[in-house]
Amino acid sequence: MELVELLNHRGIEYRKTNNPSEILISCTSGEHTDKSPSLSYNLEKNIFHCWSCGFSGGITKFMKSIGETIILDVDSKQPYKIKKLKDKIRKVVEFDEIQLPQQRQMYTGEFKGISGATLKEFQTFTSSEMGLKEYICIPVYQFGKLKFIEGRYAGMVASKPKYYRRPQGASVSDVLFPLDKVKNTNYIILVEGMFDMLNMWQLGYHNTLCIFGASNFSRKKLEILDRIGVTRVDILMDPDAPGQMAATKIADALDTKNIMSRNIKLPVGTDPGELNARQAERYLK
Numbered sequence: 138m139e140l141v142e143l144l145n146h147r148g149i150e151y152r153k154t155n156n157p158s159e160i161l162i163s164c165t166s167g168e169h170t171d172k173s174p175s176l177s178y179n180l181e182k183n184i185f186h187c188w189s190c191g192f193s194g195g196i197t198k199f200m201k202s203i204g205e206t207i208i209l210d211v212d213s214k215q216p217y218k219i220k221k222l223k224d225k226i227r228k229v230v231e232f233d234e235i236q237l238p239q240q241r242q243m244y245t246g247e248f249k250g251i252s253g254a255t256l257k258e259f260q261t262f263t264s265s266e267m268g269l270k271e272y273i274c275i276p277v278y279q280f281g282k283l284k285f286i287e288g289r290y291a292g293m294v295a296s297k298p299k300y301y302r303r304p305q306g307a308s309v310s311d312v313l314f315p316l317d318k319v320k321n322t323n324y325i326i327l328v329e330g331m332f333d334m335l336n337m338w339q340l341g342y343h344n345t346l347c348i349f350g351a352s353n354f355s356r357k358k359l360e361i362l363d364r365i366g367v368t369r370v371d372i373l374m375d376p377d378a379p380g381q382m383a384a385t386k387i388a389d390a391l392d393t394k395n396i397m398s399r400n401i402k403l404p405v406g407t408d409p410g411e412l413n414a415r416q417a418e419r420y421l422k
Contacts, residue, residue, distance in 0.1 A: 140178070140180065141160070143203075143205070144162065147203060149162060149163060149165070149203065150162070150163040150174055151163065151174055151178075152174055155239075158179055158180050158181040158182075159177055159178065159179055159180065160177075160178050160180065161174040161175065161176065161177055161178075161267065162174050162176045162178055162185075163175075163176065164176040164187045164189060164190060164192060165192075165199065165202040165203050166187060166190055166192035166202060167202075168190045168192065169189060169190050171187075171189065175187055175188045175189040175267050175268070176188075176192065177267070178199070183195055183196040184196075185199055186304075186305075188267045188268030189268070191305055193305075235283055235284075235285065235286075235303070235304060235307075236283070237262075237276055237283070237286070238264045238266040238269060239266075240264055240265050240266050241262040241263065241264040241266070241274075242262060242263050242264070243257065243260075243261070243262055244256055244257075244261040244262055244263050244273055244274075245257060248261075248273050248289075248291065249289070249332055249410070250336065250410070250411065251332065251335045251336060251339060252339055254339075255335055255338060255339040256273075256275075256335070258338075259275050259276075259315065259335070260275070260276055261273060261274065261275050262274050262276075268301070268303065269286075269288060269301070269303070270292075271290060271291055271292030271294075271297070272288030272289060272290055272291065272301050273288065273289045273290075273291050274286050274287065274288045274289075275287050275288075275331065277312060277314050277315075278314075278315070278317055279311075279312055279313070279314065279316055279317060280316075280317065281317065284307065284312055285302050285303060285304060285307035285309075286302065286303040287300070287301075287302055287331055288300065288301035288302070288303070289301075289331070289332070309348075309349040309350070309353050310353070310355045310357050310358070311355070311357040311358065311361065312349060312358075313346040313347070313348065313358055313361060313362070314331070314334065314346065314347045314349070315334070315346070315347075316346060316361070316365075318343070319343065319344055319346065320343070321344060322344075322365045322366055322367055323366060323367065323368050323369065324344055324367075324368070324369045324370075324371075325344050325345075325346055325362065325367050325369070325370050325371075326342055326344055326345040326346070326370070326371045326373055326421070327345075327346055327348055327354070327370055327371070327372050327373065327374075327387065328345055328346070328347055328348070328373050328374070328409045328410075329347070329348060329349075329350060329351050329374055329375055329380065329383075329409070330347060330349070330350070330409075330410065331347050331349070332410045333345075333347065333373070333408070333409040333410040334346065334347035335410075336409065336410045336411065336412060337373075337409065337412070337417070340412065340413075340414050340417050341414075342417065342421070345373075351374055351375065351379045351380050351382075351383035352379070352383060354383065354386065354387045354390065356390075359390050359391070359393075359394060362391070362394070362396065363394045363396065367396055368396060368397065369396070369397045369398070370387075370391055370396055370397070370398040370399075371398070371399055371401050371421060372384045372387050372388060372398055372399065372400045372401060373401045373403070373409050373420075373421075374387075374400075374409075375403075375408060375409070376402060376403045376404060376405050376406070376407060377405075381400075381402065384400045384402075385400070388400060401420050401421060403420065
């Protein structure tokens, strides 16, 4: 029995999309009420992902979620191996085929103190597409490749996640954003978050890179900095304990590559994403 026939037989709500290989199904995870179908199922690849709760996997997992069973004619050790292989294939497919949503509009307004001109420079957009509604989205490129989409919630529902990343689970271990835009890589400023970086860029510090979280400075990022010829780094983390612990670790890592660094420790209550031009000049002089 085809999947669509099975859904009709089981009375599970679904609707077609503009993509003939994709349908949207009311989520079968049991974790939430899904009045508007938010589980995207790829009929060609037999993989699915719910944009509301993150429930995802392959056909075996989906069938199990609706009470159906698939019997595999293999020995007892193979199903686990097959599942692991399917998971790996799914991740490769999702991450290699990430594209900007077709239904998107360039965002031209100000947001969180970041000017419309700066947001436009980073191709910021909004979208009515499932999972992206009410998020201010920025496509994250590195070495010319779209790595993921980073979203910041702009709505009024308190229970919504503050940040959203597509695809969910996308690795940031080798991403320094916006590396492709930096012209002079001798001197770099490292900050924690996307909006820290955006604020520094609008203040004129176009050598600022975001590491996507205090704990996310990795060996891969260190190797990239070394490879592009960085000789000096200002570490501008948040002044809280996690930020300062991260700053110390980053400085130690940079030292192994003979890259000079200094920790710009901001006063408690001050955030790199909220600095004005006078403050930035004073702290970075």
